[in-house]
Amino acid sequence: MTGSEETPSFRLAYVPGVTPAKWVRIWNERLPGIPLTLLQVPAAEASGLLRAGDADAGLVRLPVDRTFFSAIPLYSETTVVVVPKDHVITAAEEVTVADLADEVLFHPLDDVFDWDTPPGEPAFERPATTEDAVELVAAGVGLLIVPQSLARLYHRRDLTYRPLTDGPESTVALSWPEEATTDLVDDFIGIVRGRTVNSTRGRQAAPASKQTKTAGAAAEKAKRTQKPAAGAKATPGARTARARATGAKSANPAKPAKRGKPRRRS
Incomplete structure (x- = not known):
């Protein structure tokens, strides 16, 4: 380098x-x-x-x-509604958009949801950030809809949240x-x-590896089929393999033994 x-x-x-x-x-x-x-x-x-x-x-x-x-x-992510711990919504395990119709909901400028306005009553202003909106929820002037990870990131001891079952997802x-x-x-x-x-990807030259395997297989096949040089003695294993390959027709079958005439008993 x-x-x-x-x-x-x-x-x-x-x-x-x-x-x-x-x-x-x-x-x-x-x-x-x-x-x-x-x-x-x-x-x-x-x-x-x-x-x-x-x-x-x-x-x-x-x-x-x-x-x-x-x-x-x-x-x-799961979508949740951030509320003060003493809010009436905390009595439920989960809420719907309809449950928020009469609530003031903040819509921060960095809102991660792709909607024009959140449900409920609009707040008097749009906070600059989600973190600012959480502070306003703690002040008791409205609620906030966020992904659950942001509710955890900006957690406060005086706030909690409930899942919003029919809200948008992030x-x-x-x-x-x-x-x-x-x-x-x-x-x-x-x-x-x-x-x-060990997963293969295109830039890891998988085709070259395949070619190498193919060439190796061809070389091994050629080695098995190659005839011995003139004058070279074949090994016992090779002689046995050739005998099996040529079959019984190449061998000289043994002639059956002659049977003599049976002796007559006197």
């Missing part, structure tokens, strides 16, 4: 609520010589970061621009610029898809 060459590395962006620890651990086990750098970014900024080439791939929330990005959906995906599908991106795709370390 020359002094001008850089050590390869992989930069992975991820949005709040996503936990990449499992995949990072597998990466470090399989590619210990290639450092993986984690970049936590707000959900609204993840797309711009990837477009600018400041990250190789990202764990983001769908939807993404599919004319520019490739995306592999990984999982969908899907987490691995995304990257389609024209920048590098070998390292492909390695990470294999990790999130659960490929084993």
